[in-house]
Amino acid sequence: MTQFEPPRMGEPYLLTPGPLTTAYEVKEAMLRDWGSWDGDFRAMTASLRAQLLGLLGDAATEYDCVPLQGSGSYCVEAMLGSFVPKDGKVLVLANGAYGLRAAKTMDYLGRACHLLDKGDYLPPRGAEVAAILANDPAITHVLAIHCETSSGILNPVEEIAEATFAAGRKLLIDSMSAFGAVEIDVAKVPFQALVSSANKCIEGVPGFGFVLARKEEIAASKGNSHSLSLDIHAQWDYMEKSGQWRFTPPTHAVAAFLKALEMHAEEGGVKGRGARYTRNRDVMVAGMRALGFETLLEDRWLSPIIVTFFNPADPKFDFTRFYDLMKAQGFIIYPGKLTVVDSFRVGCIGRMDEHVMTRVVAAAKSALDTMGVASAAPPAAALEERKKLAA
Numbered sequence: 277m278t279q280f281e282p283p284r285m286g287e288p289y290l291l292t293p294g295p296l297t298t299a300y301e302v303k304e305a306m307l308r309d310w311g312s313w314d315g316d317f318r319a320m321t322a323s324l325r326a327q328l329l330g331l332l333g334d335a336a337t338e339y340d341c342v343p344l345q346g347s348g349s350y351c352v353e354a355m356l357g358s359f360v361p362k363d364g365k366v367l368v369l370a371n372g373a374y375g376l377r378a379a380k381t382m383d384y385l386g387r388a389c390h391l392l393d394k395g396d397y398l399p400p401r402g403a404e405v406a407a408i409l410a411n412d413p414a415i416t417h418v419l420a421i422h423c424e425t426s427s428g429i430l431n432p433v434e435e436i437a438e439a440t441f442a443a444g445r446k447l448l449i450d451s452m453s454a455f456g457a458v459e460i461d462v463a464k465v466p467f468q469a470l471v472s473s474a475n476k477c478i479e480g481v482p483g484f485g486f487v488l489a490r491k492e493e494i495a496a497s498k499g500n501s502h503s504l505s506l507d508i509h510a511q512w513d514y515m516e517k518s519g520q521w522r523f524t525p526p527t528h529a530v531a532a533f534l535k536a537l538e539m540h541a542e543e544g545g546v547k548g549r550g551a552r553y554t555r556n557r558d559v560m561v562a563g564m565r566a567l568g569f570e571t572l573l574e575d576r577w578l579s580p581i582i583v584t585f586f587n588p589a590d591p592k593f594d595f596t597r598f599y600d601l602m603k604a605q606g607f608i609i610y611p612g613k614l615t616v617v618d619s620f621r622v623g624c625i626g627r628m629d630e631h632v633m634t635r636v637v638a639a640a641k642s643a644l645d646t647m648g649v650a651s652a653a654p655p656a657a658a659l660e661e662r663k664k665l666a667a
């Protein structure tokens with residue numbers, strides 16, 4: 277495989293789950309202005325929608341793609357507000373910050389919500405979903421987080437989908453940090469709607485997100501939305517009629533995204549992208565484990581997106597110092613988001629390959645040496661915490 281060029285002008289690699297390190301060509305695609313109304317830009321919008329649908333494979337004909345200005349959370353809010361009727365009720369499956377944010381969004385919307393909060397990282401399982409749905413006929417929708425980026429866990433969406441459809445309910449998916457790198461089989465997971473954004477696995481720059489939803493569901497969602505700017509039906513209807521976005525589109529981000537989609541296709545689409553991220557993860561995790569670091573999650577739950585490591589027990593370890601030492605060597609890592617034990621995260625996504633990951637591990641070793649940390653082994657309490665996964 278090609279050795280990826282490092283970011284230019286001394287930029288550090290972003291080992292963060294978005295914004296992330298983008299290709300030079302993607303940045304270069306932004307060096308031109310586009311008129312949002314002009315036919316050239318309308319063709320770009322049409323191409324973007326068609327290419328994203330293409331990533332769904334054969335099922336694409338039943339779905340449509342609606343891009344929307346804003347960050348990923350805007351799209352989550354738009355999806356919940358547009359597809360859940362005002363008298364609907366959502367079972368939100370949370371095991372981290374993004375699930376909790378979705379539940380909070382339901383509060384803002386003033387629509388009914390049942391929150392299953394599994395804590396920092398335990399996966400919501402199909403049987404639990406089935407039991408909750410059997411007990412509460414008012415629930416109309418289930419919201420699943422595909423990869424919960426706050427721990428890096430890849431949630432079991434297939435068994436969640438099975439339980440949801442067996443109970444005759446609809447499935448909404450926040451696949452923000454997974455779409456484009458983790459395959460989703462629409463035959464097994466026939467979701468009503470799914471959201472993702474430009475600056476995650478497709479490796480574009482921030483500025484917009486997109487909803488993939490069943491055509492008949494989009495058509496039926498008219499009048500549900502609480503918000504003018506977040507109304508998926510209105511955005512779709514206008515785009516279908518005019519080829520334009522309703523309000524000022526992020527033209528440069530769209531141009532960059534089209535370049536990113538081209539590079540995604542060249543790499544072999546979802547399979548190719550997923551394979552590179554998986555190698556990134558495997559090389560990085562093996563190297564970090566050799567230094568004594570331990571992952572929060574057992575291998576079966578590790579996503580190829582981002583990995584959480586426990587902070588070492590050694591009192592000489594100081595995360596702020598570690599962060600600065602990593603940055604000085606060209607790598608931006610990510611603080612952890614666990615509530616019980618201290619941790620940090622290393623992303624595997626963005627324009628980088630396993631050779632870069634080998635250097636990440638070498639940088640971590642050098643940082644530990646500088647701090648005088650002999651072993652990166654975590655405290656006993658962290659390993660106790662991890663036992664919960666096996667229970």
Ligand SMILES: *Cc1c(COP(=O)(O)O)cnc(C)c1O
Binds near residue numbers: 293347350425
């Ligand atoms: C990135 C992300 C979001 C959206 O976050 P924004 O900061 O609004 O872009 C939502 N859900 C998940 C799982 C994410 O990884």
